Amino acid sequence: MCLLVGPPGVGKTLLLKRLQFLSGKDKLGDMEEAPATIPTVGTNLVNVQVGKKTELTVRELGGSMGPIWHSYYKDCKLLLFMVDASNAAQLSASTIQLLTSLTDDRLEDVSVLILLNKVDLPSSMALTELKSLMRLEDIVCHAKQKVTVLEISAREGQGLAETIAWLKDNNK
Numbered sequence: 001m002c003l004l005v006g007p008p009g010v011g012k013t014l015l016l017k018r019l020q021f022l023s024g025k026d027k028l029g030d031m032e033e034a035p036a037t038i039p040t041v042g043t044n045l046v047n048v049q050v051g052k053k054t055e056l057t058v059r060e061l062g063g064s065m066g067p068i069w070h071s072y073y074k075d076c077k078l079l080l081f082m083v084d085a086s087n088a089a090q091l092s093a094s095t096i097q098l099l100t101s102l103t104d105d106r107l108e109d110v111s112v113l114i115l116l117n118k119v120d121l122p123s124s125m126a127l128t129e130l131k132s133l134m135r136l137e138d139i140v141c142h143a144k145q146k147v148t149v150l151e152i153s154a155r156e157g158q159g160l161a162e163t164i165a166w167l168k169d170n171n172k
């Protein structure tokens with residue numbers, strides 16, 4: 001089981017829809033337009049094809065459920081942590097949530113992929129700026145887990161292939 005977490009509105013549901021489409025499960029959608037999403041109340045489950053014969057279940061935990069994300073940590077093998085790179089006001093809350101997740105004993109052995117989403121927006125921050133504001137280098141260096149950082153756009157498709165490749169490589 002892979003968990004997908006992050007504050008409200010960062011783009012988790014859209015990413016799931018994109019991964020589902022790229023898995024060939026949902027040929028009704030296309031990459032041209034972003035399908036509409038509504039805030040997730042509860043959780044969202046999607047099976048993603050990560051190899052010829054391998055499927056991985058990805059579970060989004062709605063951003064509004066932040067205080068109870070930890071109740072899903074037990075069966076978690078992989079963690080996708082999403083940040084909205086265009087939302088400076090949300091960054092400190094994202095960083096605190098990230099640190100809280102990384103220091104939870106139940107997530108000690110998971111591989112972590114930090115997704116900096118919405119890089120298509122002109123208002124999105126540069127990678128160097130985000131890294132210094134979130135102290136990402138310190139976080140990555142001090143975390144017990146293997147942490148990778150990737151810039152993506154769930155809307156435009158940038159980084160989605162790399163996200164699937166990471167899921168494939170780390171799904172052991």
Ligand SMILES: Nc1nc2c(ncn2[C@@H]2O[C@H](COP(=O)(O)OP(=O)(O)OP(=O)(O)O)[C@@H](O)[C@H]2O)c(=O)[nH]1
Nearest residue numbers: 009010011012013014037039040063118153154155
């Ligand atoms: N420009 C842009 N907009 C995006 C991107 N990803 C998501 N969005 C938009 O951001 C809004 C929120 O996306 P959701 O996927 O519903 O966010 P969420 O993280 O699932 O939010 P919760 O379920 O409330 O936790 C939607 O209007 C999306 O279309 C992106 O990469 N670029």
Ligand SMILES: [Mg+2]
Nearest residue numbers: 012013039040
């Ligand atoms: Mg959602």
